[in-house]
Amino acid sequence: MWNWKMIHEDNDLVYYMDIENISDSKADEDGIYSSFECYQTLSDRVAIWVMFFIKNKDIIKRYNEYLKENGIVPKGYRDYSSTLCLVELDATKELYRVIPALDYDSKGRELGVSKIITDDGKSFIKGIKGDWSSIKSRNTNKAIKTIFKFLYRSDN
16 A cells, blocks of 8 residues: 655654655546556656654654644644655646645554644744745755655656
8 A cells, every 4th residue: 555765864854755656636627636547657746645754852842832832632742753744746837735644653653633834834844835835945845855856857
């Protein structure tokens, strides 16, 4: 089901993407989304699951504080370790956005719906945004750039 590939590691995080389940995120004229079995080359707009494993304890602490301050009971979040997100890429416009899905503890147990990117756009992971943003920006997280290059610029 999942085929995870490590795409980037830095001092704060380790990033994995699911290379088996890349899906078209742009509907055709009939409102149909192609599955990965239906196309040979990648569409100009795709979605891919990415897991962000947090190594930096300060990020975890700030995230836990945010959850507490906003009335979200962080049961089990003392052992929070990772967030699953859907990353959408628009190759034509060279844009991306990250949609947080679920948070997990160090044993892989689901903790709840992720707020790693808050409703007002604050991100606890440097360089990722929930709104469409430029891949080329110098502030864009290296993992996003690596995913883009892996999928669309493999000849480089």
